[in-house]
Amino acid sequence: MSAHRNWAGNVRYAARAYHRPSSMDELRELVAGSDRIRAVGSGHSFNRLGDTTGDLVTLAGLPATVRLDEERRTVDVPAAMRYGDLATWLHERGYALANLASLPHISVAGAVATGTHGSGNAVGNLATAVAGLELVTAAGELLTVDRDADDFAGMVVSFGALGIVTRLTLDVVPTFDVRQYVCLDLPRSALDAAFGSAYSVSVFTDWRSTRGTQVWRKQLAEQAAPPADWLGTTPADRPWHPVPGMPVVNCTEQLGVAGPWHERLPHFRLGFTPSSGDELQSEYHLPRAVAADALAALDEVAHLIAPVAQTSELRTIAADELWLSPNHGRDSLAVHFTWIADASAVLPVVAEVERALAPFAPRPHWGKVFTLAPHAIAATYPRWPEFTALLHHLDPKGKFRTEDLDHLFPR
The missing domain is CATH 3.30.465.10 (Uridine Diphospho-n-acetylenolpyruvylglucosamine Reductase; domain 3)
Structure with missing residues (x-):
């Protein structure tokens, strides 16, 4: 990420000034004196939800005590x-x-x-x-x-x-140890069994068929290795990258070699380029109960998805009670798309994906590319009114507002 763009390079920040305070007192004074201000982190957001025409501040200069x-x-x-x-x-x-x-x-x-x-x-x-x-x-x-x-x-x-x-x-x-296995060519009918087979499971697909091209199983080290014919798949005999053509050295170790949790649960290593590095991303969270029907609906637009998707990942997440969490109140299937870095080609497909998923109450990932109307998103969140009231209470003058936030939560 440069000082003026996000990680993907598709968003150029509109801020009038950039700040790097070195103390809490400096940050508090900056916030109190600004009419519009936002914090920026690693810049790994693909939309303008965090952009501002006011002051942009990084907290990287504050004391790093843990x-x-x-x-x-x-x-x-x-x-x-x-x-x-x-x-x-x-x-x-x-x-x-x-x-x-x-x-x-x-x-x-x-x-x-x-x-x-x-x-x-x-x-x-x-x-x-x-x-x-x-x-x-x-x-x-x-x-x-x-x-x-x-x-x-x-x-x-x-x-x-x-x-x-x-x-x-x-x-x-x-702390705990994890073994990571990659298996190839998963039948769609075995998807639920795959998700329940390990601590963390990701299924990758290219939308050119209904099969999962890769299954990344991150299992606790003491769990038995999957059999060679596990769920009708083929075990990988070499390391894989989820994006075809990208260097496998960027990925965390596979082939069942035990290692610490933080070197296996991520797909990518800290010192290397994650994903493809030249991309856009979208992700939609759906109730697990409708997963099969939602995936069948996406099959109907797969011919549009495949030409502009570098890869697509399916994963599950447990329900929680956080008001605006994409997983609030429901166990979820997340459908993630790593697109090519061409917004003009991708955005029409995003709209078709959202149209296909509309009957299943999709919730977009807040930091990725989506075009869903605010009322459609709000309808999927039972606590949306309470959050809106909290937003008006804590920021009555809109100091932390952005254009996209105003679109979602009109004043």
Whole structure:
């Protein structure tokens, strides 16, 4: 990410000024004195939800202290810290996070604010690990909230609309080892069995057939290896990359070699380019109960998807109670698309994907490309009115607003 563009390069930030405060006092003074301000993390968002015509601030210059509370099984971290760096720090001390996203390069606050995923039938998205938040409010005051606060469930996944989050407290678990196996050519009929077969499972498809081209099984190290004929697949005899043609050295180790959780749960290694690096992304979260019908509906537009998709990933996420989490109140199937980096070719296909999924109450990933109308998104979130009220209460003058936020939550 450059100072003026997001990671993918498809968004050029409209900010009038860029800031890197080195202390909390400096940040609070900056927020209090600005009429429009937003924080930027690793820039791994593919839309303008976090863009602003006002001040853009990075928190990377704030003190990077990490505090582990072994009694409470929590860790207190700076908002700008990357998951990969936090994971290494925790593992060295005998602890882990329950889940990680497919790439460890993203900042903790940014991933939480957008409800960014991990995967696994029994595992919630990254935001579900949040036990507390510290944020700077529109008045420049420091507010600390935890799970006992009345509105806490509305403040975790809030895309920076309620204030600038400066620190987060996350639940931790004892460290653990994982083995990763890749299997090829999964029949669609075996999809549910595949998702339930390991701690975290991702199924990749190219939409040229109904079969999964690759299944990435991330199983606890003590679990038995899958048999050679597992669910009718073929075991990979070499490492694979989910995007055809990309170097496999970028990916985490496969072939069943045991290793620490943080070196297996992501698809990509911290020191290497994630995904293809030249792409757009979309993702839709659907109720697990309608997964088969939703995938059948996408089959009807597969001939449009395939020419502009580099790869597509299916994964599951457990339900949670966070108001604007894409997984609020329902176990979910996430359908992810890694598109070519051509918005003019991709956006019409995105619209067709959304049309096909419309009967199944899709929720878009907040940080990716989508065109769904605000009323259609709002209808899928039971706590949307409560969040809207919270937004007006904590930011009555719209200091943290953006054009896209105004579109979603009119004033």
